[in-house]
Ligand code: ADP
């Protein structure tokens with residue numbers, strides 16, 4: 512316990528929640544498969560950032576996580592790597608299956624970045640199917656892609672609901688949901704859609720919230736949606 516606190520102090524991270532996992536400060540000790548580690552090294556990353564060191568062990572242990580850290584702290588990879596690993600354990604996908612993992616983001620640009628990031632790190636896996644959907648463009652082409660089946664889906668909440676209603680995809684296989692930029696998501700008024708999606712997915716799902724700030728609205732949604740979460744806060748945010 513003292514050792515954990517010392518590590519956390521060095522990393523500048525506070526942890527709240529029941530029996531959190533110990534931070535891991537090297538990629539080689541995270542328990543990731545070689546194919547993923549190879550990609551991480553290829554991209555040129557040497558060590559995990561503090562939010563990655565602390566969030567990844569919780570996610571791999573199956574915990575719900577709230578991760579609060581400023582922009583540029585490496586939050587994306589902190590959930591993308593465990594999500595890729597999670598999915599590779601459940602492959603292969605059958606034609607037409609809905610996603611095993613869902614990443615939600617508030618804007619098209621953010622969805623595109625997340626999509627690129629997932630593909631970059633999943634490159635060593637054969638025909639890894641990553642889907643993307645966001646509003647403001649025709650449903651048809653997106654729907655065609657989704658109908659073939661995806662393993663990881665990156666989506667804005669409104670458009671995802673439209674596709675589910677149309678029968679282009681379904682969420683019965685989804686066992687992990689991640690909300691990126693949760694603060695912006697709620698500021699843009701997506702709370703009802705996010706709540707409806709979270710409630711629609713199987714109750715034993717794992718749920719992750721990542722954000723640069725932590726406000727009352729996030730706390731309220733987290734209390735409602737998350738199950739016994741571990742909350743990680745980097746630096747002075749939200750104090
Ligand atoms: P956030 O979502 O917290 O704002 P990002 O996930 O976008 O931050 O990461 C910020 C930058 O840091 C990106 O360019 C990303 O490629 C880089 N990065 C992420 N993790 C590492 C790492 N472990 N080592 C070096 N660079 C990293």
Ligand code: MG
Nearest residue numbers: 586587691692
């Ligand atoms: Mg981010």
